[in-house]
Every structure is written in structure tokens, then in C-alpha cells.
Amino acid sequence: MNFRNFPMVPRVIFGRGSFDQLEEIITSKRVDTSAPFIFLVDDIFENTDLEKRIPLNYNDKIIFVSAGTEPKTSQVDTLRDQITNEFDRLPSGVIGIGGGTLMDLAKAVAIMLTNPGSAVDYQGWDLVKVPALYHVGVPTISGTGAEVSRTTVLTGPEKKLGINSDYTPFDQVVLDPDLCAGVPLNQWFYTGMDCYIHCIESLTGTYLNAFSQSYGEKSLELCNEVFLNGVLPEETSRDKLMMASWHGGMSIAYSQVGVAHAMSYGLSYLLGTRHGVGNCIVFNHLEEFYPEGVKQFKKMVDRHGVEIPQGLCADLTDTEFDTMIRVSLGMAPLWENAIGKNWKQVITPKKLREMYEKM
Template sequence: MKFRNFKTVPKIIFGRGSFEQLDDVLAEERQKADDFVVFAVDHIHKDRALKEQIPAQSHDMIIWIDTTHEPKTSYVDQLTEEVQAFANGKNPVSVVGLGGGSTLDMAKAISLMLTNPGGSASYQGWDLIKNPAVHHIGIPTLSGTGAEASRTTVLTGPDKKLGMNSDYTVFDQIILDPDLITGVPKEQWFYTGMDCYIHNIEALNGTYINEFARAFGEKSLNLCHEIFLEDHPDADEKLMMASYMGGQSIAYSQVGACHALSYGLSYVLGYHHGIGNCIAFDVLDDFYPEGVKIFRDMMKKHNITLPKGITQGMSEADMEKMIKVASGLAPLWENVYGTDWQEHVTPELLRSLYEKM
């Protein structure tokens, strides 16, 4: 049997106020006078205090990432070209992603596309990236997706939603500062945090589970219970670690039915990843009964009401698109059913689940 030799983030700084060390981290990368850094920052921070704390020098580039929609391959290609034009083809010494999961994924994707030819859509899949990325740093201002720890950057392309899954995708450095996630709007905090909770439920109940993944997944799940059921006073620190550990868990296992269905919702109906996962998870009692029950307890505690009837009146063409996207995620379904997953994942099953939403 051949075991996966996967890469993890090699350098991590954790703690309140640790964002202030970013300038010191970047100083190690800046070796020449014309070395520059690209800061890919969630556009919500354009009018917030964090903007003034970004340690950008006069010749650096700041990109305000539009996170209105899920990250698209066309947007990655556009921003990559802008970076190349900024310094006449010279690559930055680092790309810094500062924001939620979408922004971190965009930063990872840009750092990959600066060193790999063609468009990003051609790299949607597993281990298609050939050249190492530009040095890249992830700094979450929203926790739950695990994007800071994962080897994927999830993108919506012309005909599918699928990540660029590669060891080269993994950040070279992350800075986990709980101060940065203080004050996130309640629903956004909940939906993004539930991405982490769902990661753990899918991994721990999957056929890919092993003791490495279980160790991270169980601890992350326990932290989620403290955060979303007990109102723990250190909730920000705990959520930041739960997100990281959830990302580590799925690095050596896999997500499952909820994420497969959510990808379809996102591709066709445009739902953001966190809320899309919640909508999908709420109809998966037959797959994850205990996990769904506790999820509903969490929703009740935090007064969260999910959209209902979102697939009513949908055209047959759109329904078929969703089914196609969801059924195309072979590793996720194998994690649910095993190697004979195709006998179980029929268009009829997927249609019935989507119709419940």
C-alpha cells in the first residue's frame, strides 16, 4: 500500500496581536531594492481599521479582492495579469492573502498562476500544477473554511466548481491572530464556522478516516461544540484553531456528501460556500443523523434561519447542471460510500436531495 506524502504549512504564528509580525516575516523575503509584495485583501476591509495596519511599502501592490461572488477562474486570471503588468513580468517575492476563505483561495490561486502557464481552469483537479508557486502567506480574518491549512483553492470555472488541489497550493506561512476575527457579523460567523463543523462530521464518518485525520477532526469537533453550544469566552481563539485542525483533518481524509451537493448549489445558484453547506447539510439526516441533529441545535441557539424552497421552480437544465457538478466529485463520494460509490450516487438520489432544499 502506498501512503500519501502530503505537505503541511511549514511556518505558523498564533496569538492575539501576531498580525503585527507580518512586516518582520516579509523582511526575510525582501532581498533587493525592487522586491515587491502583493497584498490580496478582502474588499470589506477597504473602509475598516485593518487597512491602516497593512505593512505595504510604496512599491508594493494592494489588490482589493471582490468577494461578492465565489472565486472564479476568470477572476484569478484577470488578477494574475494585473500583477504581471504591475512589474513588467517580474514576480513578487510574496503574495499575502488577508481575509476569509475566498480571499485566501484567491491569494493561493494567484501565487500558483504567476509561475504556471495558461489559464487557471486548466488546473482544476488533483495534482495538475507543475511548478512551485510564488511564496505566499495566509492570514484569516474569518475562521472556519480551513483554507489557511488546505492544499486546495476552490474555484468556479466555465463548466465546474473544483479546486486546484496540489502540494504547491499550501501556504508557506500563516498568521493566526484571533483579534482579526472579532466583530464578524453573526450570520457570516455562523455559516463560515459551520464549514469547519461539517468538515469534521464528513471526515470522521467517511471511509477515508484514519487515526491521523481522526486526531485533528475529533479535537476540532470538540472545539466547535464549545464555540457554538457553550458560548466559551475564548471562542475566537478556539474557532481559529478548530478551523486549522479541521483543514488538517481533511488533508489526510476527505469531505463528503454535503460538500459535493454544496458545490452544485454554488455553481448554479451562486450560494457562498458556508451557507451552501448549511442548506445542503440540513437535508442529510440519512447520511449524518447525529451531526445534523446537533447542527440544528446550534442553529436554534444562534437564531439562524436557513433559506427554504431554493430549488422550487428551477429549470430542468439547471437541475441537471447541479446534478452533474455534484456527481463529478468522485473522491468525496468514495469517502461516503467506498469504491462502489457510483452504484449509490444516481441522478435520482441527487435530484431527491436537491428537491428537499
């Protein structure tokens, strides 16, 4: 048997205020004074205190990026071209600061700065041949697990699919819970639920093993503490959710996600639905597959007074349904993890259409 040999993030720093050590961390990685660090930063932080704390030196550059839409292959190519056109040499590294969108963009741009062609060429598994540029992830919201995963999920012209490779994970991650202060309730909940759903899908999947189970169970325990049990002080809650996100990302490294993610990819590709809210929209209707997980999810929704959007698919055409179904059925490893090797006998286009029609 040939076991998968996955890379992990080699260096991580955790703690409130640890962002202030970023300069110390990256200084030794600077190639020389003419090779800049490129900071890809969520534009919500433009003209804020966080922008002032970014350690710019020499010809380092901040590029503010809107996280208003899911990351696209075309966006990655554009950012890569912007950087290569402005600088006549490779940067020292790429630092992503923001949520899952910025994490994925930073990973993808670091790959595309050293690999030829378009990001579209690398959507899939193990297609990247040249190591990525040094890249650092600084998450400012918790839940996606993008800070620890070996994928960067991108929407391309034909599909929504990650660049899954050994060169995708960050070389360094900075986990500073203080950066997550002030996240709006809905966004906090939807992104946190991405983590919760990772755990449910991993822990109930056919790919489950002791490695993924140990991380998934800890992540689920932390999610329950944050979203369900008792009232935590906000600072403690941020610490715990940041670690839940990390463990949730690790839990799917050696297993897979499942039905909610496979269907969410279809929604996102067709309608541009953000990943976290898309997972919530789908998971809300998955009692058939995850009865206990959905029951707990609905309790969390009620407890925090969050609204899960309804009726997204009410006015779709047959062609639009077919597009969603095509994208979703393309996520074969997710379906196999959720249902088993015979999943195609269970999840037919007709069955998937009926499921989407509820949403």
C-alpha cells in the same frame, strides 16, 4: 501500498496581535526593493484600521477584492494579468488577507504567477508543475480551513473544483484571533459550520484513519464548545474557533469531505451560493447520511437563532437540475469517502435530484 505524502504549512504564528509581526516575517523574503509584495485584501477592510496596519514598503501594492462571490478561475487570471502588466518582474510574494475566498485567491494567484496558461488548466489533482510564488495567508474569519489546506477551490466555466497540489499550501500563516472580531452573526455561523461539517464528514467517512481522526475529533470538540456548550467569553471563542478551523482543515488533508460538500458544489456552480451557507442548506437535509451530526447541527441553528435558507431549488428547470447533478457527481472522491466504492449504485442522478428538490 503507496501512501500519500502531503505537505503542511511550514510556518505559522498564532496569538492576539500577531498580525503586527507580519512585516518582520516577510522582510527576509523580499527578493529586492523592486520586487513588491502584493497584498490581496477583502474590500470590506478598505479605509479601516486594518488597512493602515498593512506593512507597505517600496513599491508594495494592495489590491482590494470583493468576497461577495465565490472565487472564479477568470478572477484568478485577471488578478495575475493585472500584476504582471503593472510590474516588469515577479513579485516577492502574495499575501492574502480575508476569509476563505481571499485565502483561495491568494493561493491560486501565487500559483498562476509562476505557471503558464489559465487557472482552468490546473483544476484537478497534482497538475501544477512549477512551485508557486512565496505566499502568506492571514484569515480574518474562521471555519473554512483554507488557511491550511492543499487546495484552492475555484468555479470555472465547466466545473467547481480546486487546484489540489503540493504547491498550493501557504508558506506562512498568521493566525490572529483579533482579526475575527465583529464578524456578523450569520457569516460567523455559516463559516463556522463549514468547519463543523468538515469534521462530521471526515470522522464518518470510509477514508478515515488515525491521522485525520485525531485532528477531526479535536476540531469537533472545539466546535461543540463554541457553538453548543456553555457561554464562552467572545475572545476565548475566537481563539477556539480559529484552532477548530485549523484542525478541521488538517482532518481532511489525509481523508476527504462528503455528501454536503459534493452537493454544495452543485448549488454554488449553478446559483452562486456561498460555500458556508451552501453547506448548511444541504447538511440540514442529510439525516440519512449523518443522523447524529445533523441533530447536533439543528441544535446549534436553534441556539444561535440563525436562519437556513429554504426553497432555493423550487423553481429550477430540468436543465438546471441536470447541471447541478453533473457538477456534484463529478466530485467522485467525496462520494467515495461518504458511501464507499459502490457509491454510484446509491447516488444515482434520480436520487440526487430528489435530494436537491428538498432544498
